[in-house]
Amino acid sequence: MEANQDREAIARAYRRPLVFSIAASVLGEAVLLIVYGMLLNPAGDLVAKALWTLVFCGLGMGSVVGALLVLLVVDRLEGAAAIGASATISAGVLGLFCNVLCYRLDSHYFHYFGAAEQPLLFLAPGIILPAALGAGFGWLMFTPRGRAVLDRRGW
Secondary structure: OHHHHHHHHHHHHHHHHHHHHHHHHHHHHHHHHHHHHHHOOOOOOHHHHHHHHHHHHHHHHHHHHHHHHHHHOOOOOOHHHHHHHHHHHHHHHHHHHHHHHHHHHHHHHHOOOOOOOOHHHHHHHHHHHHHHHHHHHHHHHHOHHHHHHHHHOOO
């Protein structure tokens, strides 16, 4: 019985970063799709916008962040170091790599989200929010108090 609980705890420790990263990334991209792709820039193909934001960016980059957390943080870092690493990985992958790539693609080719017209409005939230969310998720997944919160909620 105890061995089963240990296996479940280990599986949970490796599963949480993947699930949280993908869920947060898809949810964040859904908000961006609504705000930038529908409200601020309603012109253009909504299906293409949704595929870009939800599948390529949300699912794809969320998976990359989750995999990097599993490879670089789980069972290696704890506490403040893990929170910092989570924020850095999230800001680097989502904020710098993905956001700058999407900025360049949108401003030069697609013109779906207003990157060329409002570059600061396009870039700033995409760097600040992933760093903040990465730190928050790092606290939840890599501190005893954060894990207790998740455990109480059955996550």
